Each structure stands twice: as C-alpha cells, then as structure tokens.
Amino acid sequence: MLHFLKNWRTPSEDIGKTLRIVFAWTTYQAGIKIPILEQTEINIDYIDGRVIPAMRIYLNEMEALSH
Numbered sequence: 001m002l003h004f005l006k007n008w009r010t011p012s013e014d015i016g017k018t019l020r021i022v023f024a025w026t027t028y029q030a031g032i033k034i035p036i037l038e039q040t041e042i043n044i045d046y047i048d049g050r051v052i053p054a055m056r057i058y059l060n061e062m063e064a065l066s067h
Helices: 002-008 014-030 051-062
Strands: none
Touching: 002 014
16 A cells, blocks of 8 residues: 555656556446545455455455545
8 A cells, every 4th residue: 555655646757647547447447437446345346456456455444435
C-alpha cells in the first residue's frame, strides 16, 4: 500500500500517470462507475491480476474506507 500511495501521489510523473490509467481502465472493464478501491465490500471477481484484488481485500479487511 505504501508503494501504491507513493506513486499515486505523483500524478505528473510517468509512474503516477500509468497507475491512474491502469485503475481507470480496470474500473471501465469491470463495468462499474465507482473507483475500484472506494467500496471494497462489493465483490468484483472478474478483475484480472493479483495486485488490485489483493489491495481491495486488504482495504476491506482493515475497513479502511468504511462509511
């Protein structure tokens, strides 16, 4: 999470731009309108990869974004 946040907070750097593109594309492909890390209690089984699903599980377990 720290590595993700470090790069997310650099939107003018190439890594920050790429990270934002990946998350926007993943959200689009998932067919949802909310950011995929915002409501982690919603199950999205069809997201490929290991990192994004693992981050969602971690945030959900921590109840980091519970409303």
